[in-house]
Amino acid sequence: MSLANSKRQFRFVKEHKSLTEVLMDHELASLGDSYINFVYSLTLSAKTGKPSGAKVKGDVLAEAVRTAKLRDFLPSRMSRHALADAAEALVVYAWLQRRMSVEESAAMIAGGKDTAEGMVKLLSAAMKRTTFP
Amino acid sequence: MSLANSKRQFRFVKEHKSLTEVLMDHELASLGDSYINFVYSLTLSAKTGKPSGAKVKGDVLAEAVRTAKLRDFLPSRMSRHALADAAEALVVYAWLQRRMSVEESAAMIAGGKDTAEGMVKLLSAAMKRTTFP
Numbered sequence: 001m002s003l004a005n006s007k008r009q010f011r012f013v014k015e016h017k018s019l020t021e022v023l024m025d026h027e028l029a030s031l032g033d034s035y036i037n038f039v040y041s042l043t044l045s046a047k048t049g050k051p052s053g054a055k056v057k058g059d060v061l062a063e064a065v066r067t068a069k070l071r072d073f074l075p076s077r078m079s080r081h082a083l084a085d086a087a088e089a090l091v092v093y094a095w096l097q098r099r100m101s102v103e104e105s106a107a108m109i110a111g112g113k114d115t116a117e118g119m120v121k122l123l124s125a126a127m128k129r130t131t132f133p
Numbered sequence: 134m135s136l137a138n139s140k141r142q143f144r145f146v147k148e149h150k151s152l153t154e155v156l157m158d159h160e161l162a163s164l165g166d167s168y169i170n171f172v173y174s175l176t177l178s179a180k181t182g183k184p185s186g187a188k189v190k191g192d193v194l195a196e197a198v199r200t201a202k203l204r205d206f207l208p209s210r211m212s213r214h215a216l217a218d219a220a221e222a223l224v225v226y227a228w229l230q231r232r233m234s235v236e237e238s239a240a241m242i243a244g245g246k247d248t249a250e251g252m253v254k255l256l257s258a259a260m261k262r263t264t265f266p
């Protein structure tokens with residue numbers, strides 16, 4: 001079974017028309033949750049020098065959405081949970097679009113002085129690299 | 134920050150001398166847990182046609198270790214949890230060694246008639262592809 005078509009696009013990925021559509025896609029966020037935990041675990045492994053597993057806290061992601069100026073693309077009155085979902089959706093969308101590799105994602109998080117700043121770097125890059133028709 | 138050295142090997146990965154050493158590495162299992170959940174989520178996304186997130190059940194992994202004939206490389210009297218850890222460690226080790234991509238891992242799981250058989254395929258391939266000094 002091949003997961004991608006001849007353009008190496010994953011068949012199950014809906015092509016979104018705007019950044020807001022991506023950020024509000026809760027299905028993407030489900031997949032993005034597992035993506036972001038994996039790349040963060042890689043970052044942590046590199047930092048500590050030994051393989052490690054960890055989950056990114058929702059609050060860290062919600063705050064990163066604000067700092068990366070993504071808040072303006074979202075409706076007012078969103079829960080912190082919904083903001084964290086938006087971060088997860090965007091990051092995995094960039095990966096699914098082949099705009100950012102797993103290794104790059106992990107290196108971006110590692111490039112911040114702490115996890116919070118690293119997540120802002122990751123979100124900013126994902127925002128810049130995703131394209132819309 | 135670069136996570137890999139000039140040979141594209143991740144710096145934090147210890148070079149193991151045997152399959153048993155890999156299977157018994159609990160640190161690798163922590164990272165492997167997040168890897169396997171991500172690739173399984175990709176498989177599920179492809180199968181259902183929409184982005185999805187899911188965790189692989191430990192029992193499925195423990196059973197796959199037995200079916201893939203990896204049990205002989207492990208001490209007797211291991212808990213199902215420890216067997217699941219062994220599966221997670223091996224699969225991410227193959228990825229860290231650049232022997233198997235994320236997409237291939239997901240396609241292998243998808244190649245089974247169900248998740249259980251897919252995990253056996255993934256483990257068998259990881260076992261064949263990892264090399265030792």
